[in-house]
Amino acid sequence: xxxxxxxxxxxxxxxxxxxxxxxxxxxxxxxxxxxxxxxxxxxxxxxxxxxxxxxxxxxxxxxxxxxxxxxxxxxxxxxxxxxxxxxxxxxxxxxxxxxxxxxxxxxxxxxxxxxxxxxxxxxxxxxxxxxxxxxxxxxxxxxxxxxxxxxxxxxxxxxxxxxxxxxxxxxxxxxxxxxxxxxxxxxxxxxxxxxxxxxxxxxxxxxxxxxxxxxxxxxxxxxxxxxxxxxxxxxxxxxxxxxxxxxxxxxxxxxxxxxxxxxxxxxxxxxxxxxxxxxxxxxxxxxxxxxxxxxxxxxxxxxxxxxxxxxxxxxxxxxxxxxxxxxxxxxxxxxxxxxxxxxxxxxxxxxxxxxxxxxxxxxxxxxx
Ligand SMILES: Nc1ncnc2c1ncn2[C@@H]1O[C@H](COP(=O)(O)OP(=O)(O)OP(=O)(O)O)[C@@H](O)[C@H]1O
Ligand SMILES: [Mg+2]
Numbered sequence: 500x501x502x503x504x505x506x507x508x509x510x511x512x513x514x515x516x517x518x519x520x521x522x523x524x525x526x527x528x529x530x531x532x533x534x535x536x537x538x539x540x541x542x543x544x545x546x547x548x549x550x551x552x553x554x555x556x557x558x559x560x561x562x563x564x565x566x567x568x569x570x571x572x573x574x575x576x577x578x579x580x581x582x583x584x585x586x587x588x589x590x591x592x593x594x595x596x597x598x599x600x601x602x603x604x605x606x607x608x609x610x611x612x613x614x615x616x617x618x619x620x621x622x623x624x625x626x627x628x629x630x631x632x633x634x635x636x637x638x639x640x641x642x643x644x645x646x647x648x649x650x651x652x653x654x655x656x657x658x659x660x661x662x663x664x665x666x667x668x669x670x671x672x673x674x675x676x677x678x679x680x681x682x683x684x685x686x687x688x689x690x691x692x693x694x695x696x697x698x699x700x701x702x703x704x705x706x707x708x709x710x711x712x713x714x715x716x717x718x719x720x721x722x723x724x725x726x727x728x729x730x731x732x733x734x735x736x737x738x739x740x741x742x743x744x745x746x747x748x749x750x751x752x753x754x755x756x757x758x759x760x761x762x763x764x765x766x767x768x769x770x771x772x773x774x775x776x777x778x779x780x781x782x783x784x785x786x787x788x789x790x791x792x793x794x795x796x797x798x799x800x801x802x803x804x805x806x807x808x809x810x811x812x813x814x815x816x817x818x819x820x821x822x823x824x825x826x827x828x829x830x831x832x833x834x835x836x837x838x839x840x841x842x843x844x845x846x847x848x849x850x851x852x853x854x855x856x857x858x859x860x861x862x863x864x865x866x867x
Pocket of ligand 1: 682
């Protein structure tokens, strides 16, 4: 959107500069005038990366500069369509008596740059670092100044990267983009399900496949649970990629409604591939993974699960069921533990209708 400002936040080293350099090159090749201002690296280093990414020939205007006044002077002369500033934490204004990266500097510089974008009609993209404590360098202070806030996420050691909008004045916020980081840079993953399913074929006990929806696209993802004998008095509960309060709730529902006891067991839950799931529809898949681990019995082959679990143990319908089932069918799954579907919702996947969590436990040969 012309005359708008976008903030891209992400952990150090996740690939923000790579993403934006590739985006800059792609836009420049389409005839847009793009300025890439870096305060993090020398021009030669950016050029070196551009060579590795195959972007060196794109006509991107590159500048290594951190002085806000000089940046603005340059931009006013160049009048680019797109301005990328990598990162806002390195820019400083001489009127502000504080070190670069401090809240005062970040706010002042972001304000000036956004003003330039609004006046000139340029698209401004700011990179912001997220620190562990999320305070000093965190882009939070800038979030209300910009039109869109996008996070670039990825688990350390995993090649997958997810671009997720958390605020967007001119478009939807529930879309994600999935990329893989390879030697030549970031490559779009048009079919993310394959990434998050882990190895295909026989699944171990404790593994369930959740038929999820991220934004408008269906994503199948493996959820792994491990309920291990606890060696200590207070059992551990550890979660990666899901909400720990939600796990506690599902465990309580399984204990109370199905008589399945997790007392004296450490419970670990992990979403494969470094994806973070926020959908309540994952409840049923999590419950299936937990039961499977507790009973040490693999789930039925070729089976997915989705559905929201209420405190009463009832399983509520999830939105976009048709999309979930279609994706499951596409990837060769044959059945689904899910709330009963409307008549005529025909797919190749057989729905094993579950209206209460105890029915799931019974189907898996567990519970009272
Ligand atoms: N030669 C290379 N081959 C393959 N991957 C590389 C290579 N060099 C860097 N990378 C990948 O790129 C990542 C760094 O990307 P990038 O510099 O874009 O991240 P960033 O988010 O901008 O980091 P920073 O917070 O330091 O600015 C590395 O973690 C690594 O995975
Ligand atoms: Mg960088």
